[in-house]
Every structure is written in structure tokens, then in C-alpha cells.
Amino acid sequence: MTRRIVVALLALTVVLVAAAAVPLGLSITQREHLAFRDKAQAATRVIAASAEEYLSDRAPADAMNTDLSNAEKAGDCAAVYDANGRLVAATQCQAAQVPEAHELAAETLTGREPEPPETDGRLLAAEPVGTFRQPDGAVVLARSATPLDTRIAATWAWIGLVAVAGIAASALVSVRLARWVNRPLTTLDAAAHKLGEGQLGERATVSGGPPEVRRLAATFNTMAARTEALIHGHQAVIADVSHQLRTPLAALRLRLDLLATATPESEPELLASAQEELARLSRLVDGLLAVARAEQAVPKPVPVRAGEVAADRVAAWEPVARERGIHLVSHCPDAHPAALGKGDLEQVLDNLLANALEAVPDGGTVTIDSTSVSGALRVRVADDGPGMTPEARAVAFHRFGNPKARGSGLGLAIVHRLITANGGTIALEDTPGGGLTVVLDLPRWHGRRTP
Incomplete structure (x- = not known):
């Protein structure tokens, strides 16, 4: 993954650098050529102006010779021609020695403005003396293109250096980025591999990364x-x-x-x-x-009348209670229905009544009552049996949590799972006067009331 990220970022960087550097270099090169030609043309016009005074106005040739001397000092070669194409004056390095110079002068004398050619590392510039249509002569200047080539080479070298530096920086950043992304993924992969091998305590320690x-x-x-x-x-x-x-x-x-x-x-x-x-x-x-069924069940709430369910379960357990002389009483007025899974409240009350009837001595009492509290319906199952110690209540909702239980030790675990799965709560309290009270807070039904 690190290699793919680095290669992708480097390829993108190279494309972007090439798309930016090449047009920039070409633009700078073109501007340098234009500026070089403009400067050469301007120097030719200076000589043509002084040559016009000599050829047209019959003035002394001192000014023209001075301009030619200055051009020679600047490294240029220049030549002045009269209207017949004869060489009138020139620098020591005569531009007329360049083969194209005489042709350029002849073309200029015909009244046309030729395109200055570049030959043998020199740029030729021509300027008519006087007007373009009827020139009194022509000036040809040859300037070395070496300084231009040096500047252009330096420009391309700087552009290349900047491009290479950018690509190198991109490579460094892409490597660090790839490692930043890949390191936590590698750690996560190793943790997943160990977990798959059975090391259940393995965890992924990831402090960095995206x-x-x-x-x-x-x-x-x-x-x-x-x-x-x-x-x-x-x-x-x-x-x-x-x-x-x-x-x-x-x-x-x-x-x-x-x-x-x-x-x-x-x-x-x-x-x-x-x-x-x-x-x-x-x-x-x-x-x-x-x-197992209670832990795997996902209840679908329906409206449940707790009073009706309590009366039905009391009637079902009444023969068992009567056999032992236990008073089984229900005080559940008609209240707002609770939202529970179908049949869950019946199973809850069956387990609680079975536990209570087993714990209560002969002649005891088991009572079911219900009241409305804030946002819930509270159902209480109270008995006057021996009750439970605080230690037993702390583990009462665990499977086989109470080793001293007379039954299987699963009844309260089933009740706890059914109540919590329906969004309710369950608590164990001491009954006033002795015994155990199971307090159920059941969620209210907020849907449409059924007839």
C-alpha cells in the first residue's frame, strides 16, 4: 500500500510539474527572444538615425562613426549602405562579412521590412535610412546570440532545478503520508490476525493516522x-x-x-x-x-394491560397457593397499558410467583400491585418470606448467582433479561416487616390505544 501511494503521488506531481514548468519555460524563452530582437533593432535604429544625417542631409560622418564605434564596443558588427547598395561605413568586424547581410540590405533598400534572420549564432537586424518607401540607405547589424542562449539555458536550468526539488519534496511527503496512513492499518491488521488466532485479549493500539x-x-x-x-x-x-x-x-x-x-x-x-x-x-x-430464548429474543412491543395479566396469573397460581394456605392477592387497577413483548409479562410474573410461593412459608402472603409513576408503570410483587441478604441481591440476576436458592437459580435471570430487553428496569427491595419485594418499572405504551 505504501508503494502504491508513493507511486501515485509521484506520478501526479510529475504531471503537474511538467504541465506548469514546460509552458513557463517556453514563455520565458519566447520573451527573451523578443526582447533580444527588440534591443538589436533599437541599436540598429540609433545607427540609422546618424547615418541619415550623413547620407540624406550631407552632414559630417562623425556622429555615424561614433555610433558605429559604440556598437563595436558593445560587441556588435554593423555596416551602412547607400541607396545603391554600396558599403559606406562599417565596424572592424563588418556585418557585410555575414553572407545574409548583403541580401538583407538589398531587401531593405527595396522598401520592404524583412524578418531579421538568425545565422551562425548571430541575429541580424536591418533598418532603412530615411523612409521605408524611398530609403537613402540601409543599416545592417549583427549581434551575437551567445548571451541570449546563456540566459535561456540558465532559465531552463533553474526551472529544472525547481522541478526536481518539487518532485523530491513530493516524494518525501508521499513517503511520510503513506507511512502515516499505512502504519495504523498494519497495526490493525496484526491485531486482527492475532484475534483470529484466538488471542481474545488483543487490542489495536493506534495513536496516529487519519x-x-x-x-x-x-x-x-x-x-x-x-x-x-x-x-x-x-x-x-x-x-x-x-x-x-x-x-x-x-x-x-x-x-x-x-x-x-x-x-x-x-x-x-x-x-x-x-x-x-x-x-x-x-x-x-x-x-x-x-x-437462552430470553437472551436471543428481540421483543416487538404491544400494548399490555398489566392488571388483566396479573389477575390471570393469580388465578392460575391460586390452586398452588391454596394448597399451602398462602394468600395470593392482586391489586392492579386499570391503568395506561405497558409496552412489552407479547407474552413477556406473563412469563415474568410466572417466574416471580413461583419464586415467591417457594420462599414464603405456609400461611404467608404474596401481593401484586401496580401504580403509575413518571413515564412508566410500576408493578410490585411482594412477599413476607425470609427475604434476601444484600450479598444475595447483588448477584440475584446472574445465572446460578444465589447458591442458596431453592430452585434452579435461573428465575430472576430470566426476569431481568425480559424486562431489560423491553426497556424497563427491575430492582429488589426489602418488604416492610420482612420479606422480598420485586419492583418492575415497565415502559408505557405511546401508540394508538386499542379498543
């Missing part, structure tokens, strides 16, 4: 943490399930071993004990399945 890569690393770390917690949770569940199933299975195997060697008189008692262990094992498996 914000998008840092956000990706944070998302990866969150995913890795959740994956680790999920796998560890499953391992803990398997360990808990294995531990919880070991006891009833061992007891059942013991009962069956005794049954195999028992006398006919003790067979009914041993068979009853084995059936009791089977029932216990069945309840434990059913509880585990209920927890």
Missing part, C-alpha cells in the same frame, strides 16, 4: 472486547451448566444404582427419589432453555 483509521481501530477494539466478553460469557455459562447438571445427574445415577440392588420393599421409595431427581433435572434444563 481520523477514519483511528475510528476503525476504536470500532475494532469495541468489537474485540464484545467478542471476548461473549466468548467468556459462553464459557462461564457452559461451566455453570456443567456444574449445575453434575449434581442431579450424580444423584440420579446413585438412585438408579441403589434401585438395581434394592429389595422389593425399598423399590418404590428409590423410584420416587429417582423421579424427583429427573423432575429437578428437567426444571433445570427448561430454565436454561428459557434463559
Whole structure:
């Protein structure tokens, strides 16, 4: 990836530098040529002006000779011709020695303005003496193009140097940029590889790089943490399930071993004990399945009348309570419906009533009541049993959290998962006078009320 980024940025830089440097160099070269020709033409006009005084006005040739001398000192070669094309005056390095000079002078004397040619490293410039249509003579000047070529070469050298420096700077920046982008991605890739190999505690430590890569690393770390917690949770569940199933299975195997060697008189008692262990094992498996279903369920809220559901569950559990002389009471007035998954409140109340009836001694009381609180419907299931210690309440919502529980230890875990999945809350409090109260805050239904 680093190589691709560097190559792409370098290619882009070369294209941009070429697109900017080449037109700039050509433009500067053209301006230098024009300026060089204009200066040569201006020097030729100066000599043509003094030559006009000599050829047209019959003035002395001193001014013309002075201008020719100045031109020679400047490194130019100049020649003055009369109207017949005869050489009148010239510098020591005569421009007439250049083959094209005589032709240029003859063309100028015909009244035309020729294009100054450049030959043998020299630029020729011609200027008529007098008017263009009827010139009294012509001046031809030859100027060396070496200074022009030197300036142009220097200009192209500076442009090339700047271009190379720009490309080098671009290469340095592109390498640093590629490493800045690629380093956190390499770290993230290594962390993902280790996580895939089973190192669940691996995290991507990314402190630099683009914000998008840092956000990706944070998302990866969150995913890795959740994956680790999920796998560890499953391992803990398997360990808990294995531990919880070991006891009833061992007891059942013991009962069956005794049954195999028992006398006919003790067979009914041993068979009853084995059936009791089977029932216990069945309840434990059913509880585990209920927890699994509760954790995987995504409830779709529907309006639920808590009073109707409470009255229905009280009526269902009434025979069990009557058998032990327990008073089972419901005080749930008709209130605003709660928003819960279909059948969730029934399952919650069944688990709470089963726990309460098992904990309450004969002749005790279990009460269900409901009130409206701010933004929620509060349902309370209270009993006057032995209650729970603070330590037991702290782990009551965990699977098998209370080792002293009489049942499977899964009822409150199921209730907690169902309530929280529906957006509600659950809390355990002491019942005034002794016992345990389960407080459920259920979200209210805000949709259209059903008839």
C-alpha cells in the first residue's frame, strides 16, 4: 500500500510539474527572444538615425562613426549602405562579412521590412535610412546570440532545478503520508490476525493516522472486547451448566444404582427419589432453555394491560397457593397499558410467583400491585418470606448467582433479561416487616390505544 501511494503521488506531481514548468519555460524563452530582437533593432535604429544625417542631409560622418564605434564596443558588427547598395561605413568586424547581410540590405533598400534572420549564432537586424518607401540607405547589424542562449539555458536550468526539488519534496511527503496512513492499518491488521488466532485479549493500539483509521481501530477494539466478553460469557455459562447438571445427574445415577440392588420393599421409595431427581433435572434444563430464548429474543412491543395479566396469573397460581394456605392477592387497577413483548409479562410474573410461593412459608402472603409513576408503570410483587441478604441481591440476576436458592437459580435471570430487553428496569427491595419485594418499572405504551 505504501508503494502504491508513493507511486501515485509521484506520478501526479510529475504531471503537474511538467504541465506548469514546460509552458513557463517556453514563455520565458519566447520573451527573451523578443526582447533580444527588440534591443538589436533599437541599436540598429540609433545607427540609422546618424547615418541619415550623413547620407540624406550631407552632414559630417562623425556622429555615424561614433555610433558605429559604440556598437563595436558593445560587441556588435554593423555596416551602412547607400541607396545603391554600396558599403559606406562599417565596424572592424563588418556585418557585410555575414553572407545574409548583403541580401538583407538589398531587401531593405527595396522598401520592404524583412524578418531579421538568425545565422551562425548571430541575429541580424536591418533598418532603412530615411523612409521605408524611398530609403537613402540601409543599416545592417549583427549581434551575437551567445548571451541570449546563456540566459535561456540558465532559465531552463533553474526551472529544472525547481522541478526536481518539487518532485523530491513530493516524494518525501508521499513517503511520510503513506507511512502515516499505512502504519495504523498494519497495526490493525496484526491485531486482527492475532484475534483470529484466538488471542481474545488483543487490542489495536493506534495513536496516529487519519481520523477514519483511528475510528476503525476504536470500532475494532469495541468489537474485540464484545467478542471476548461473549466468548467468556459462553464459557462461564457452559461451566455453570456443567456444574449445575453434575449434581442431579450424580444423584440420579446413585438412585438408579441403589434401585438395581434394592429389595422389593425399598423399590418404590428409590423410584420416587429417582423421579424427583429427573423432575429437578428437567426444571433445570427448561430454565436454561428459557434463559437462552430470553437472551436471543428481540421483543416487538404491544400494548399490555398489566392488571388483566396479573389477575390471570393469580388465578392460575391460586390452586398452588391454596394448597399451602398462602394468600395470593392482586391489586392492579386499570391503568395506561405497558409496552412489552407479547407474552413477556406473563412469563415474568410466572417466574416471580413461583419464586415467591417457594420462599414464603405456609400461611404467608404474596401481593401484586401496580401504580403509575413518571413515564412508566410500576408493578410490585411482594412477599413476607425470609427475604434476601444484600450479598444475595447483588448477584440475584446472574445465572446460578444465589447458591442458596431453592430452585434452579435461573428465575430472576430470566426476569431481568425480559424486562431489560423491553426497556424497563427491575430492582429488589426489602418488604416492610420482612420479606422480598420485586419492583418492575415497565415502559408505557405511546401508540394508538386499542379498543
